[in-house]
Structure formats: C-alpha cells, structure tokens
Amino acid sequence: MNVSEFLWKRLQEWGLKRAYGYPGDGVGGIDVALQNEIDAGHLEYVQVRHEEMAAFMATAHAKFTGQVGLCFATSGPGAIHLLNGLYDAKLDHVGVVAIMGQQARVALGSNYQQEVDLQSLCKDVASEYVITVTEPSQIRHAVDRAVRIARDKRAPTVIIVPNDLQLLPYAEPLMAHSFTHTGIGITINSKVPAEEGLRAAAEVLNAGKKVAILAGAGALDATDELLDVAEILGAGIAKALLGKAAVPDELPYVTGSIGLLGTKPSWDLMKECDTFLMVGSAFPYSEFLPKPGQARGVQIDINSANLSLRYPMDVNLQGDSAATLQALIPLLRRNHDRSWRKQIEKEVEKWWKVLEKRAMASAQPLNPQRVFWELSSRLPENAIITADSGSVANWYARDLKMRRGMKASLSGGLASLGAGTPYAMAGKMAFPERTVIACMGDGAMQMNGLNVMITISKYWKQWSNPKLIVLVLNNQDLNQVTWEERIQLGKGKTESTQSIPDFPYHKYAELLGLKGIYVDDPEKVAAAWEEALSADRPVILEARTDPNVPPLPPHITLQQAKAFLSSLPTEAERSSVVRRSAKQILASLMPSRKS
Known part of the structure; x- marks a missing residue:
C-alpha cells in the first residue's frame, strides 16, 4: 500500500465509512486511493460543491449518528474553506476528522503556489490535535490519534498530508528508537461519578x-x-x-x-x-x-x-x-x-394557546409562525429536522413539537448562517429511510442552500425514501439582524445591509429536476405541506412570509421596549412593524380572544 491507501483503510478500521469532500491536486493521491475504496464498496463518498459544506456535513453526521465525522479538502483554499464547519464542530463539541492536502515537502517555505501554513491555520480550531505527516510510517499514529482524540475529546482534529508523500510506499513503524506503535483498541472510561x-x-x-x-x-x-x-x-x-x-x-x-x-x-x-x-x-x-x-x-x-x-x-x-x-x-x-x-x-397549556394565536394572526402575505404551526402536527414519525440561523430559528425553537424518536439540530455555539441544508444532507445520507426537513431563511438559502441543492439533486435517487423538504421563508430580509437593530440598537431597518434580492426558489428546484412548491396564502399552507410530504422527490417549499412579524423574546425588558420605540422614527416600514407587533403582543396577553 501507499500512504493514501493506508490512510483510507485505517480510517475504515476505526469505523469511518463515509467521507464528505472535494478534490484537488493537493490531495491527488488521496483522491485516487479513495476511488479504489469506493469501487470496492468499502467507502461512501459525498462530493460537495464547496469544502465548507463538507465540514458542516461531517459535523452534522457526528451529531446525528454519535460517530466521528470525516471530511477532506485539497491544500490552500480548499483547506481554508473547511474552517467554518470545523469551528461548528469545535463549539458544539462533536468529533470530526479533517484530512487536508499540502504542497510538496520540498516546496514548503518557498512561497509556493497554494502554500499555506496549515499547521498554524488549524492550531485553534484543532487545538486538541493537528499534525503534518512528513514520513510514510507516521501516517499510522496520525490517523490513530486523530480519530481517538476526535471521538473521546468530542473535538475536531486535522491531518495534513503533503502531496509528494501521498503516493510513497507505506512502511510500518520500525521497532527502533523514536518510532511509536499506536492501536485502535476501544476506550473504556468511567461514566459515573463516585x-x-x-x-x-x-x-x-x-x-x-x-x-x-x-x-x-x-x-x-x-x-x-x-x-x-x-x-x-x-x-x-x-x-x-x-x-x-x-x-x-x-x-x-x-x-x-x-x-x-x-x-x-x-x-x-x-x-x-x-x-x-x-x-x-x-x-x-x-x-x-x-x-x-x-x-x-x-x-x-x-x-x-x-x-x-x-x-x-x-x-x-x-x-x-x-x-x-x-x-x-x-x-x-x-x-x-x-x-x-x-x-x-x-403555564405550558396556556403557552401553546398563545403560540397558536400568534401563528393565526394575519400578516402580509404569510405569518411565518403559521408555516411552522401547520408543519408541527404533520411531522412524520422519526423525522429529522434541521434549522438555520436567523429568525427562522425562533419559529423552529418554539413552534415545532418534538416527539420521541425525532432528531433535530442546527449550528449552536457558532450559530453560522448557511448550515441548515448541509445538516439536512448529512442527516439524509446517514438515515436515508427517514424524512428530513430543513428550515431555512432566504439569506441562508442564498448563502449556501442553493449550492447544497445541487448536491441533493446528485444523490437523491439512491435514497430508499426520497423525502427531503427544504422550507425557505422568502421575506427578502436578513430578518434576525433587522430585529436586533430595532430591539438592541434602537434603530430602524438599514435597507442597504438588510434587504436581499428576490429569487424563485421553487422554480430553481424544478430546474434541478426536483419539486418546487410556492405558497403565499395562509389558507393554503396546510395543503402545501401535505403536497410536500407526499412528493416522490426532494422539495423546495417556498413560503412568501412577512418580515415584520416580530420574534418576541420570552420576556420583554424595559430596555428592549425603549429601544424598539426609539427605532420607530427611523423605521421605513414603521406602519407594518407597529401593526404586526401589536397583534403578536395582543395574542400573548389574550390568547383566547379572536383576532
């Protein structure tokens, strides 16, 4: 075996069977060895459209399965792109191993093309373990330590492999001074305090x-x-x-x-x-x-x-x-x-009535809470739900009733925009028999979601259950930040930074050979969900929602109320903001009264 072939076989011995990644000449030898393992039916590979998605998917894989996630990328820009998803793993405490290519050892230090000091680049995100392999027999303990530390420490680790090393013959460590002999043996630790x-x-x-x-x-x-x-x-x-x-x-x-x-x-x-x-x-x-x-x-x-x-x-x-x-x-x-x-x-019984009242309050054209309220009772058994950052996370957090057996996650500690669709893709690859639903805002969808839909279109026909639904709240506003400006800064919406372009998300789905559904009528939201949940292929469900429905916090402080009032003189959408906010507050105070 050469070094690359040993790398993939050793990862399999650790139980890692699926890799998310993107090729490049910095990992050329690793790409070739991976293809051999795929052809032999030993490994599953998911080709992403951007390396950041690979790291997000590896993180979500770890969250949903409890196993170590695995991603890889080429040298230079490819490795850099992995960072955001790896920080997601770090801040949410899940184990991910990242394989990064590097320029040839002889070129290092010469300001060579795509030469980046990856060891320094990764020393924070992979603070538990980052190693550059410089000799063939070193790959054994690099893999063993990276996987064990990722698993036991619940943290991302990084293995950097220069491209001139990848095709060299692998050699077992010698029984000699300076060599070490690592193993795969299981870790048994005390899980119960004294x-x-x-x-x-x-x-x-x-x-x-x-x-x-x-x-x-x-x-x-x-x-x-x-x-x-x-x-x-x-x-x-x-x-x-x-x-x-x-x-x-x-x-x-x-x-x-x-x-x-x-x-x-x-x-x-x-x-x-x-x-x-x-x-x-x-x-x-x-x-x-x-x-x-x-x-x-x-x-x-x-x-x-x-x-x-x-x-x-x-x-x-x-x-x-x-x-x-x-x-x-x-x-x-x-x-x-x-x-x-x-x-x-x-109080809980009263709260659910409040949420229903809020969801049924009128908006222009759709109240985003209505979209989630109608989904909640229709969630399939054992569904996997992902959400993105932004105002969509409010409705995901409050309005969806989780039942036993369901899985749900999002980018927590990092709260990165754009993680919802790669999370959904990883959930579907790990559990192809389950229905997966990604809850997205239009900002996140434009950032990464459109990219991942191409990956979904590439792989969906191999799933035993084709149901994967991507909900997009189209309000042409980076809504959570807009409300933060109003509530935290006491300023009206800043149009130049907060308004985003309109985009026909449902038509984009059709362009990819998937199903697109559009809804802007509150009385048709339930039917739209029924149609999406019965589709024979992945779906983009585009809901045209009102950006001025406030994501009310559980407790409104005097400071927040003052800031909101201070924002109104500079608020271009003042009339709509005031009306929607009044309806939501009234629903909270008197949930039993009709709108």
Whole structure:
C-alpha cells in the first residue's frame, strides 16, 4: 500500500465509512486511493460543491449518528474553506476528522503556489490535535490519534498530508528508537461519578420544592432518565436549543426552549425555581437562568470544563448524562407535593394557546409562525429536522413539537448562517429511510442552500425514501439582524445591509429536476405541506412570509421596549412593524380572544 491507501483503510478500521469532500491536486493521491475504496464498496463518498459544506456535513453526521465525522479538502483554499464547519464542530463539541492536502515537502517555505501554513491555520480550531505527516510510517499514529482524540475529546482534529508523500510506499513503524506503535483498541472510561458525589447531589435535589431541569445536547440519549427524574421530583424540563430532541414536547411539564428563542414557561421555570438541575448543557446566556443564590444547583456534564461555568452549582458531577442519572435515580425521594408541577403544566397549556394565536394572526402575505404551526402536527414519525440561523430559528425553537424518536439540530455555539441544508444532507445520507426537513431563511438559502441543492439533486435517487423538504421563508430580509437593530440598537431597518434580492426558489428546484412548491396564502399552507410530504422527490417549499412579524423574546425588558420605540422614527416600514407587533403582543396577553 501507499500512504493514501493506508490512510483510507485505517480510517475504515476505526469505523469511518463515509467521507464528505472535494478534490484537488493537493490531495491527488488521496483522491485516487479513495476511488479504489469506493469501487470496492468499502467507502461512501459525498462530493460537495464547496469544502465548507463538507465540514458542516461531517459535523452534522457526528451529531446525528454519535460517530466521528470525516471530511477532506485539497491544500490552500480548499483547506481554508473547511474552517467554518470545523469551528461548528469545535463549539458544539462533536468529533470530526479533517484530512487536508499540502504542497510538496520540498516546496514548503518557498512561497509556493497554494502554500499555506496549515499547521498554524488549524492550531485553534484543532487545538486538541493537528499534525503534518512528513514520513510514510507516521501516517499510522496520525490517523490513530486523530480519530481517538476526535471521538473521546468530542473535538475536531486535522491531518495534513503533503502531496509528494501521498503516493510513497507505506512502511510500518520500525521497532527502533523514536518510532511509536499506536492501536485502535476501544476506550473504556468511567461514566459515573463516585458514590459520594451522587449522594451529595441527591441531598440537594431531594430538598427542593420547586425543581427546574435544563437539558442540553449532552442529554439527547438520556430521555428516559430525564423523564424519570422529573416525575420523581415533580420538576419541569426546559431545553437548550441543541437539546430540542432530548424530551418530547407533548408532555405537559416540558416547557420547551430556553433563551432569547425560548418560551415564557421556560423563563418562568427558571426565575421561580428553588433547585436547578443542569444536564449536558453549556447554555451560554446566564440572564435566562436562575439568579445566583436563588436556587441550589446540581450539574451533570461529561466535560469538566463546563461545570459551574454558567451558574454557581452546589454539586458538580462529571459523567455521562444517562449513566449518571441512572445511578442518581435510586437515591431520589418522590416529592408528593405536586403544586409546582401543576403550576408548570398550567403555564405550558396556556403557552401553546398563545403560540397558536400568534401563528393565526394575519400578516402580509404569510405569518411565518403559521408555516411552522401547520408543519408541527404533520411531522412524520422519526423525522429529522434541521434549522438555520436567523429568525427562522425562533419559529423552529418554539413552534415545532418534538416527539420521541425525532432528531433535530442546527449550528449552536457558532450559530453560522448557511448550515441548515448541509445538516439536512448529512442527516439524509446517514438515515436515508427517514424524512428530513430543513428550515431555512432566504439569506441562508442564498448563502449556501442553493449550492447544497445541487448536491441533493446528485444523490437523491439512491435514497430508499426520497423525502427531503427544504422550507425557505422568502421575506427578502436578513430578518434576525433587522430585529436586533430595532430591539438592541434602537434603530430602524438599514435597507442597504438588510434587504436581499428576490429569487424563485421553487422554480430553481424544478430546474434541478426536483419539486418546487410556492405558497403565499395562509389558507393554503396546510395543503402545501401535505403536497410536500407526499412528493416522490426532494422539495423546495417556498413560503412568501412577512418580515415584520416580530420574534418576541420570552420576556420583554424595559430596555428592549425603549429601544424598539426609539427605532420607530427611523423605521421605513414603521406602519407594518407597529401593526404586526401589536397583534403578536395582543395574542400573548389574550390568547383566547379572536383576532
């Protein structure tokens, strides 16, 4: 074997079977070796249109499967393009291995074409492990360490392979000084904290009268355990955005998302609790958590760096969420006073009526919340839902009711625009039998979505279930930033930066041989979803929505209200903004009244 052939075979021995990437002469030998593995049926390759999409897809693969994601790119610009998706992996704590080409070793340092100091470029994003391979036998420990660290540390790692090394014969490391002999053996670590810590945590939780639970991405595999704890303690459960699929929204004590995109019941849960249990989350916005000193706290996280990071906890437990909760449950005592739980359930029931009222409020032409409200009850079993950054994330976070078995994700810590469609593509490649729905704004769709639709058109016929729907909210506005200008800066919409071109997204789908659906009538939204969900091929569902429907936060501060009023004199769309905002506020205050 040559070095490139060994590279792919070793990655397969680690269980990595799908690579997302784009070719180039900086990875010529790696491309050739990859083709041999594809021809032999050993590896699956997804050819993207841009390297950034490859890294996003690898990140989403890791999120949806729990496995290490894999992407590769050529030297210079190709490697640089991977960075954004790799930072997405870094900030959301998932394992991804990136293979990067490099110019020939003899050329390094000569200011050669496409020569970039990749070691320095990647030292932050791949701070856990980045290596440039300079000798054939080195590739073995480079792969072994990159995959093991990516998996166990939940972080991106990078292997840089100069192109003149790629076709050299591979040689096993010698039994000699300076050589090392790595292996693939499994990692077995302690997932449960010591008994002393569990008992200390139980003591805090058992003493609580009003227990609030916050579940994050680290609790996605701890659904049953979270529900058991909530039932024993009479607690309510709020969810960080990356933990949206951790527990079903159908349960009356699940308060939904927390934060600026969150719900009023989650706000109330945190502000009124006397005990706080945080599981698998590094939720960043402390203003939405209990006030320090208000509640006694217990936190569970596999990463000790996250403990007591957002709230001063009384007991910090480093461990796997599900395993730790399983060990904790026998130590918990049932809280027979259900008054706190009843209060939570009453507020949750009222909240869903508020959301329905908001969704049904008229707009010009479509209320974006109506589009999501009509989808929610029609979500197929085991659906995978992705969302992009922007105002679309508000409606995804609040209006979609997750059921057990569904998966959902987006770019969380990085909040990168343009991740929704590559996430959807990766979800579909990993689970081709499931229906996948990407929720996109038009800004994100123009940035990356149109690009990824070409990739979808290339691969969709190989899927056992062809259903992949890309929802595009076409409002010709970079809407989240527009509202941030109004609410945070006290300024009206800045047309030159916020307005974006119109584009016929549904016709673009047809151009690619896919299905396009257009809707601008609120009474036809339900039918549009029915048509999309029954299509025999991927769909772009274009909804012409009103940009002036406000994404109301769960709690409006005096400062936000003042800023909004200050923005109106400079607001070009003042009349529409005022009318839509008034309707949404009225729906929040009086959800039972007719519009």
